[in-house]
Amino acid sequence: MARHLITSALPYINGIKHLGNLVGSQLPADLFARYMRARGHEVLFLCATDEHGTPAELAAAKAGKDVADYCAEMHDVQAKIAEGFRLSFDHYGRSSSPQNHALTQHFAGRLAEMGLIREVTEKMVYSNADGRFLPDRYIEGTCPNCGFDSARGDQCDNCTKQLDPTDLINPYSTISGSTDLEERETKHLFLCQSQMRDTLQAWIDSKTDWPVLTTSIANKWLNDGDGLQDRGITRDLDWGVPVKKGGADWPGMEGKVFYVWFDAPIEYIACAQEWVDAGKGNDWERWWRTDKGADDVTYTQFMGKDNVPFHTLSFPATILGSEEPWKAVDYIKSFNYLNYDGGQFSTSRGRGVFMDQALEILPSDYWRWWLLSHAPESSDSEFTWENFQQSVNKDLADVLGNFVSRVTKFCRSKFGEEIPAGGALGETETALINELTTRLRAYEDHMADMEVRKSAQELRAIWVAGNEYLQTAAPWSTFKEDPEKAAAQIRLALNLIRFYAVVSAPFIPDASAQLMAAMHTDDTSWPEDVATALETLAPDHAFTVPDVTFRKISDDEREEWQEKFAGKRES
Numbered sequence: 001m002a003r004h005l006i007t008s009a010l011p012y013i014n015g016i017k018h019l020g021n022l023v024g025s026q027l028p029a030d031l032f033a034r035y036m037r038a039r040g041h042e043v044l045f046l047c048a049t050d051e052h053g054t055p056a057e058l059a060a061a062k063a064g065k066d067v068a069d070y071c072a073e074m075h076d077v078q079a080k081i082a083e084g085f086r087l088s089f090d091h092y093g094r095s096s097s098p099q100n101h102a103l104t105q106h107f108a109g110r111l112a113e114m115g116l117i118r119e120v121t122e123k124m125v126y127s128n129a130d131g132r133f134l135p136d137r138y139i140e141g142t143c144p145n146c147g148f149d150s151a152r153g154d155q156c157d158n159c160t161k162q163l164d165p166t167d168l169i170n171p172y173s174t175i176s177g178s179t180d181l182e183e184r185e186t187k188h189l190f191l192c193q194s195q196m197r198d199t200l201q202a203w204i205d206s207k208t209d210w211p212v213l214t215t216s217i218a219n220k221w222l223n224d225g226d227g228l229q230d231r232g233i234t235r236d237l238d239w240g241v242p243v244k245k246g247g248a249d250w251p252g253m254e255g256k257v258f259y260v261w262f263d264a265p266i267e268y269i270a271c272a273q274e275w276v277d278a279g280k281g282n283d284w285e286r287w288w289r290t291d292k293g294a295d296d297v298t299y300t301q302f303m304g305k306d307n308v309p310f311h312t313l314s315f316p317a318t319i320l321g322s323e324e325p326w327k328a329v330d331y332i333k334s335f336n337y338l339n340y341d342g343g344q345f346s347t348s349r350g351r352g353v354f355m356d357q358a359l360e361i362l363p364s365d366y367w368r369w370w371l372l373s374h375a376p377e378s379s380d381s382e383f384t385w386e387n388f389q390q391s392v393n394k395d396l397a398d399v400l401g402n403f404v405s406r407v408t409k410f411c412r413s414k415f416g417e418e419i420p421a422g423g424a425l426g427e428t429e430t431a432l433i434n435e436l437t438t439r440l441r442a443y444e445d446h447m448a449d450m451e452v453r454k455s456a457q458e459l460r461a462i463w464v465a466g467n468e469y470l471q472t473a474a475p476w477s478t479f480k481e482d483p484e485k486a487a488a489q490i491r492l493a494l495n496l497i498r499f500y501a502v503v504s505a506p507f508i509p510d511a512s513a514q515l516m517a518a519m520h521t522d523d524t525s526w527p528e529d530v531a532t533a534l535e536t537l538a539p540d541h542a543f544t545v546p547d548v549t550f551r552k553i554s555d556d557e558r559e560e561w562q563e564k565f566a567g568k569r570e571s
């Protein structure tokens with residue numbers, strides 16, 4: 001039994017996320033966590049809301065709420081939606097937790113001791129119209145690197161170059177649109193990432209099994225131009241973790257908070273403390289401290305490609321720079337973007353399907369299946385309603401759902417609602433078992449490698465094999481000449497339903513639970529040996545014909561939804 005620490009990128013607090021966000025981190029992380037648990041491994045799966053920073057302040061102001069209240073409410077909203085999608089977090093924490101406050105202050109103090117923090121009096125952009133310093137993300141302008149005209153003050157979304165607001169050409173406030181900006185002096189703390197460059201390069205170079213998508217982004221940031229730059233870790237804001245040196249005050253930094261990029265990833269660790277403090281676990285250090293048992297932990301992070309620089313460089317700079325025995329990430333699984341019906345998802349224009357809306361129109365398994373089987377791994381992928389309808393109707397309804405329906409109904413009509421006895425398996429059954437064995441081993445390999453689409457393809461092929469067997473064996477014909485043989489065939493097929501429930505559960509947990517209930521079993525043991533697994537339900541074991549496992553999406557529904565989620569078009 002191995003030990004797996006799994007984290008998903010932390011969703012930001014200021015609103016409900018769309019399906020592209022879901023498939024870019026939380027959902028594949030859940031798939032992996034569920035699979036590892038199903039194989040008997042010990043798993044700690046953590047996620048949390050990322051709650052600090054100006055966007056939270058602004059969203060709260062817009063909602064007319066105190067920012068702490070707003071974050072508490074939105075955390076509960078996001079937690080409920082996560083439950084709706086059956087995201088099996090061991091704990092869904094909050095970056096605003098007292099645990100994260102203390103740990104963030106600890107890391108800052110420790111990094112200062114290690115000589116990796118310097119105080120900088122810098123000029124920051126102050127907006128006269130807004131009456132405040134503007135955080136980087138609230139200044140936009142033209143990128144000096146590529147000429148993109150909506151580059152943010154911290155990073156250009158077009159060329160991914162890390163920027164300072166003062167680099168921008170023709171900058172303006174995104175709060176008020178005002179160009180009446182001036183530079184004012186203010187003191188901030190900087191993390192000396194440049195001093196960590198060789199350490200980080202050696203660490204990245206040691207990750208020979210990481211995908212090129214991940215290492216190329218890290219290497220670009222490490223080496224492009226002047227290389228990795230020192231970065232400010234504090235801000236002139238009210239909402240956030242107060243700047244302290246461990247438990248002590250930090251002279252000159254009164255009234256300032258840590259910048260959200262510094263405290264958010266530390267929440268991965270603090271979340272494990274929250275998990276213990278919530279009474280769900282009893283030892284977080286054996287997951288996070290290599291001197292206290294975390295040496296044998298495999299730590300995997302899931303995230304969208306835009307989050308890779310923070311997880312390959314910034315957070316490791318904190319972890320490695322502390323020279324304390326923290327567990328560092330072993331593998332980063334990153335994703336490209338999911339586009340929506342010929343364009344991008346857009347929160348501001350209401351374009352695309354958001355997580356709460358998705359659950360209002362169909363159960364989570366429909367979405368989980370489509371999203372995972374079309375995960376944007378090697379390149380961006382696109383959601384279209386035609387493809388969604390086709391995939392649900394074919395894979396889920398025609399292949400898996402139909403198999404279950406035919407087998408259980410046929411058995412009920414000819415043998416009653418229990419596993420029939422008698423007969424023996426023949427060559428057709430042996431061929432099926434051989435095919436299932438080959439495919440299951442391939443599925444296991446893909447799942448262990450986090451090859452999400454390949455896993456889905458293999459699982460679909462496993463479902464198809466059952467249907468093809470049913471066509472070939474045709475127990476309804478066999479029954480007329482040789483009822484004993486038909487009994488053996490249908491006994492195998494009924495066992496195959498349990499088999500499907502077990503191996504499909506990481507993808508479609510609700511349907512799997514429904515099938516397990518229909519088969520009157522809670523034996524979720526993984527089919528290490530397929531032939532043995534297909535004898536689990538013995539003769540005379542009762543079952544119930546389940547209600548429709550998956551329904552089809554009609555053309556009318558597809559058109560209605562397509563219209564409903566199109567959003568306001570750009571003129």
Ligand SMILES: [Zn+2]
Nearest residue numbers: 143146156159
């Ligand atoms: Zn650019």
